[in-house]
Amino acid sequence: MIQIKDKADCCGCTACASICAHNAITMQPDALGFLYPVVDKDKCVDCGLCEKVCAFNDHYDTSLNFEKPIAYGARHKDMREIETSRSGAAFIAISDYVLENGGVIYGAGYTDHFRVVHKRATTKEERDEFKGSKYVQSDMTGIFRLVKKDLCDGLTVLFSGTPCQTSGLNSYVGKRLRENLFLVDIVCHGVPGPYLWRDYLAYLEKKQGSPICWVNFRDKQKYGWAAHHETFKFANGGGKMSFTFLFYKHIMFRKSCGKCHFTNTKRPSDITLADFWGLQRTDPTFNADNKGCSLVLLNTEKGKRLFEAVQDRMNVIPAKLENCLQPNMIYPTVIYPKRDKFEKDYIRHGFKYIYFKYGEEGWRYKLRNFPNRVKQTIKKIIRK
Template sequence: MIQITDKSQCCGCTACASICAHDAITMQPDALGFLYPVVDKDKCVDCGLCEKVCAFNDHYDTSLNLPKPDAYAARHKDMKEVETSRSGAAFIAISDYVLENGGVVYGAGYADHFRVVHKRATTKEERDEFKGSKYVQSDLDHVFRQVKKDLKDGLTVLFSGTPCQTAGLNAYIGKKLREHLILVDIVCHGVPGPYLWRDYIAYLEKKQGDKICWVNFRDKQEYGWKAHHETFKFVKGGGKMSFTYLFYQHIMFRHSCGKCPYTNTKRPSDITIADFWGWEKTDPNINKDDKGVSLILVNTEKGREIFDAVKDRMTVIPAKLEDCLQPNLQHPSVIHPKRMKFEQDYQCKGFEYVMKKYGDMGWRHKVGKMKGKMRRIVKKLIGK
């Protein structure tokens, strides 16, 4: 039976819980809300399927991968789609094609009060909820089983998610049903804990005295594509805060993000999409307006078929793979050395305490900014 003794060895994909015919495995949250499998020994028959299906290792399935992915810069020809998507709306082009041909699409959306979950869409209107970045690990409760049912019912399924999620789903589905499953992963930086996001929402609403009714993790319409600022809309007014400050410190990531085996160009999916950082090397004009451009990596022959079917919906420019190798295509994110202390402080002293101690809410951040400003002034004066 599966037993997690080292949290860095589990990505929480739910493949083990999904494959258990006896429902002996449930996904239980830790202090930050990350889900881990827990086995009910009274139900377990020790069949070993849960250990066999685990794909979070260096031996994940790459049997369908091309020797080297095809790389492209891409932007949807409909600027409305670009403006309402995170990068160049490549996901919209691919998912539109699947939906128009009677398929279904799975992606990260919201349930309850902005809790990030994976959802199923059969229309473009439902799919639009999957647009944009969501810097929280999504809940995959029962989603893998639902995908398998769709495939058995003869539907084409597009599943989009992080590479650990697509690798887990691929292992769970198996080769017999893989023909009609299209896997699209993102170049992932890491995933923060769901409880921190939940508490952040509650903190903002308490501070504002109002309910949040809309969230954008990276508001490029106001700040531009390169900026990383989230925007919230309240029922009675607007607001702009900063959850992403802690995100980029890597202090609230899942432990497994620091050991991610998928941070390379052998992606566990048919197509990989991402922001195209360094697009200037490929074409100096495609993103001159700073509205966003997608990087597309085509990883399998099936990926090539899908890309050929949708490329006319986009402005597409072939790219050299070496010009696309952003950090998380080369190595995992480096976890903050105070990650464990952060979790202990959060568990014992709460959200506001850690945001003031480690984030940009308290006096430590203000003092640090002032010191940095003074150093730059002194450096400039010495330079003169």
């Protein structure tokens, strides 16, 4: 039976729980809301399938992969799609094609009060919920089994997620059903804990005195493609806070993100999508309006055929792979050294305490940032 002795060895993909025919494995949250498998020994028959299906290791399946990915920059021809997507809306072009041909889409959306979960979509309206970045690990409970049922029913499925999720799904589904499954991963920086996101929203609502009715982790329309600011709409107004700041400190990530096996160009998916950072080395004019551009990596023949089928929906430029390599395509994110202390503080004192101690509204951050603020003020005075 599967036993997680080191949390860094589990990405929470749910493949082990999904494959258990006796439902002996449930995914249980830790203090930050990250899910880990827990085995009911009374139900377990010790068949070993849960250990065999685990694909969070260096031996994940790359049997369909090209020697190296084929890289492109891509922007949807419909500017409205670009403006409402995180990058260049390549995912919209690809998923539209699958839906138009009777397929289904799986991606990260919301349930309850902006809790991030994976969902199934059969229409473009349902699929639109998957647009945009969501810097929280999505709950995958029950999703792998739904995907498998769709494939057994003869449907074409496009599944989008982090590479650890696509690797787990690929292993769970097996080669027999893989033909009608298109896997799309993202270049992932890491995933924060769901409970932190939940508590953050509750803190903002209490501070604002109003419920949140809309969230955007990276508001491109207000701040531009390159900016990293989240925006909230309240029933009585809106504002920008510092959850993204904590995200980029790598302090609230799942421990497995620090030893990710997929930070390379042998991706566990047919297609990899990302923001095309470094686009200027390929074509500085392609994104002159700063609305966003998708990096598209074609990793398999299946992925290549799918991309070619939708290429006329986008403006596309070829790129050299060496000009596209982002840090998380070379090595895993380095977890913040005080990550364990952060978690202990959260357990002992709650969200508000860690928000001010580690976040940009706390006095420590303001003190460290004070010299920069002075320099910026002096520059403004000189310009005048």
